[in-house]
Amino acid sequence: MKTLHIDLGSRSYDIHIAPGLLDQVGVEIRKVCPKAKRIAIVTDTNVEPLYGTRVENSLEHAGFDTGLFAGPAGEGAKCATHLAALWEAMMHFGLTRTDAVVALGGGVVGDLAGFAAATILRGVDFIQIPTTLLAQVDSSVGGKVAIDLAHGKNLAGAFWQPRLVLMDPETLNTLDDKTFSDGMAEVIKYGCIADRDFFDFLSAHPSRAEIMANIEHILYTCCDIKRSVVEEDEHDTGRRMLLNFGHTIGHAYELAGNYETWTHGQAVSAGMCAALQLGAGLGIMESHEETQALTDLLKAFNLPTHIDCDRETLVRAVGLDKKSEGTDITVILLQKMGKALPVKMSKESLLQSLEDLCGR
Numbered sequence: 001m002k003t004l005h006i007d008l009g010s011r012s013y014d015i016h017i018a019p020g021l022l023d024q025v026g027v028e029i030r031k032v033c034p035k036a037k038r039i040a041i042v043t044d045t046n047v048e049p050l051y052g053t054r055v056e057n058s059l060e061h062a063g064f065d066t067g068l069f070a071g072p073a074g075e076g077a078k079c080a081t082h083l084a085a086l087w088e089a090m091m092h093f094g095l096t097r098t099d100a101v102v103a104l105g106g107g108v109v110g111d112l113a114g115f116a117a118a119t120i121l122r123g124v125d126f127i128q129i130p131t132t133l134l135a136q137v138d139s140s141v142g143g144k145v146a147i148d149l150a151h152g153k154n155l156a157g158a159f160w161q162p163r164l165v166l167m168d169p170e171t172l173n174t175l176d177d178k179t180f181s182d183g184m185a186e187v188i189k190y191g192c193i194a195d196r197d198f199f200d201f202l203s204a205h206p207s208r209a210e211i212m213a214n215i216e217h218i219l220y221t222c223c224d225i226k227r228s229v230v231e232e233d234e235h236d237t238g239r240r241m242l243l244n245f246g247h248t249i250g251h252a253y254e255l256a257g258n259y260e261t262w263t264h265g266q267a268v269s270a271g272m273c274a275a276l277q278l279g280a281g282l283g284i285m286e287s288h289e290e291t292q293a294l295t296d297l298l299k300a301f302n303l304p305t306h307i308d309c310d311r312e313t314l315v316r317a318v319g320l321d322k323k324s325e326g327t328d329i330t331v332i333l334l335q336k337m338g339k340a341l342p343v344k345m346s347k348e349s350l351l352q353s354l355e356d357l358c359g360r
Contacts, residue, residue, distance in 0.1 A: 133183025
């Protein structure tokens, strides 16, 4: 089993990565939640028939009483209505402040369950068991939890670190190719912003089969990069912003498709390409060859490298971006592959540049 320790003082926790780990979650959770009696398992209707019973059995074998709450799958579940229903279900289950919440699923489940855990009874312990590639390399680590509002994604949320993250790479075998590729956008992002050697490694293994043959190494590398960033900047005011490479523009693409046309990974994929072109246009990118290298790798996983987007949507997305300050916004660009940097510019200058890159 590979283990990473996230050092955040009293909020520190471990990430465990091992095939077959789903059968040991009860034992591992008991170690970090010795006083807990009840575990509320939050999942969705896609994941519940695959892994719900297996996780329940492991927890019950470790002496926990379990309640399983399977909501609808998809981004639409990350809303105030479902959050309120989950709060009520947890209270009906008899959850107390010494008990815990387990998120079993992808990023939507992790965000919703984490925000519920952060707010129910003014906060209870929270364990992440991510089952998608995107959740394993990104959203399950770092403590960002949230729901969506009508105005945009993740606008109501909190920082609530999990007590433990348990990753079983075997859960990735049940993902369809589109969902797997969705996660690969975030995997590739880590190479872009922090590790040229890792980017080159991914470029040398441009297929799902090759990625899965090296999956423990890949999960560990991505989580280790995020660990170093989160330890330095837990609350996203400095270096952690680098993790948003491709996201400012990507959020506009998601918004343009009403969060249905483009998945998060697809939007980030095209957003990263646009960010590279933006950096090149501003004279920040040292070599134009980097754009082609990224494009080739994204295409290998059937990810889009360009998405049309009108100015109105760009204006709305930029205005909602949490890196904006008054009339300025901080955009994450690449100086070279493996080295990202924050660039502050006026929103109007950004919008003018983006219109040329992704307007229609």
